[in-house]
Amino acid sequence: MPELPEVETIRRALKHGGRGAESIVGRQVLESRLLWERTLAEPTQIEFQERILGQGITDIDRRGKFLLLQLSTDTLIFHLRMSGDLNVVNENEPIASHDRLWLGLDGGLRLSFNDTRKFGRAWLVPDPHAVTANLGPEPLGEGFTAHDFHARLLAHRRQLKPLLMDQSFLAGLGNIYTDEALHLSKLHPLQISDTLNETQSGRLWSSIRQVLQEGIERQGASIDWVYKGGDFQNYFRVYQRTGEPCPECGNPIQRITVGQRGTHYCQNCQPQSS
DNA sequence: ACGAGCGCCTGTCGGC
DNA sequence: TGCCGACAGGCGCTCG
Numbered sequence: 001m002p003e004l005p006e007v008e009t010i011r012r013a014l015k016h017g018g019r020g021a022e023s024i025v026g027r028q029v030l031e032s033r034l035l036w037e038r039t040l041a042e043p044t045q046i047e048f049q050e051r052i053l054g055q056g057i058t059d060i061d062r063r064g065k066f067l068l069l070q071l072s073t074d075t076l077i078f079h080l081r082m083s084g085d086l087n088v089v090n091e092n093e094p095i096a097s098h099d100r101l102w103l104g105l106d107g108g109l110r111l112s113f114n115d116t117r118k119f120g121r122a123w124l125v126p127d128p129h130a131v132t133a134n135l136g137p138e139p140l141g142e143g144f145t146a147h148d149f150h151a152r153l154l155a156h157r158r159q160l161k162p163l164l165m166d167q168s169f170l171a172g173l174g175n176i177y178t179d180e181a182l183h184l185s186k187l188h189p190l191q192i193s194d195t196l197n198e199t200q201s202g203r204l205w206s207s208i209r210q211v212l213q214e215g216i217e218r219q220g221a222s223i224d225w226v227y228k229g230g231d232f233q234n235y236f237r238v239y240q241r242t243g244e245p246c247p248e249c250g251n252p253i254q255r256i257t258v259g260q261r262g263t264h265y266c267q268n269c270q271p272q273s274s
Numbered sequence: 275a276c277g278a279g280c281g282c283c284t285g286t287c288g289g290c
Numbered sequence: 291t292g293c294c295g296a297c298a299g300g301c302g303c304t305c306g
Contacts, residue, residue, distance in 0.1 A: 081300045117283045174299055
């Protein structure tokens with residue numbers, strides 16, 4: 001579930017309440033349990049237990065697809081990868097079947113990291129920068145200008161889709177929102193980054209921001225058995241719509257593989273130019 | 275510098 | 291019904 005809009009939706013729920021739970025800001029960690037060892041990237045399980053007990057949750061931030069729980073002295077960072085989610089439940093609730101790590105909080109709450117496919121990771125570190133240092137700019141950040149984006153595109157000679165999904169180039173896009181942004185900007189997923197003129201890169205810049213903003217407003221997308229509450233999936237332009245009519249021109253949506261990822265686009269609206 | 279292949283995991287779906 | 295491959299919102303690694 002996790003691209004920028006889904007992570008942002010979870011962040012807001014943890015910070016302000018929502019998704020059927022109350023805010024965890026201001027709560028204190030009283031207990032911790034690691035149920036799948038590899039979920040904890042850093043530090044060791046022993047050190048994790050020792051360090052986190054007693055720390056208070058002071059704020060919830062996001063950087064790209066990383067969720068940052070600011071604690072009294074450390075930062076607890078989660079990356080949800082393919083199937084991760086964070087739930088706040090009453091401590092009387094049974095442990096869910098794919099819970100991998102959970103924290104007992106004061107007030108009778110439990111924060112649990114649930115992750116069917118076990119790709120997700122957690123870090124407890126003194127300095128969050130150690131984990132997020134290699135990320136590119138925030139696409140919705142004020143410092144991310146169309147001008148800078150164009151310069152960054154020209155600095156590489158790469159296919160647009162894999163480049164946009166490279167988190168060191170831009171932080172937050174995944175398979176869904178990349179396909180959506182490319183279709184909205186009428187650019188082919190295989191077009192080479194340094195062939196874009198300023199008009200094209202400007203269109204891509206605003207398309208990326210538009211689809212991410214819409215995703216956040218719709219509280220993310222809910223697909224397959226992983227239900228999160230958002231409904232952006234009902235507004236996909238091309239993603240997983242192979243063979244269905246393009247919303248712009250009516251031609252059937254094509255599916256190809258780019259960088260080992262399913263890629264959806266319209267041959268007519270997104271011509272291969274170079 | 276870049277792209278392809280693969281590993282990490284569990285689950286669903288369609289075809290035979 | 292059972293089995294089997296394809297596929298799934300991500301990313302780190304190796305190898306050309």
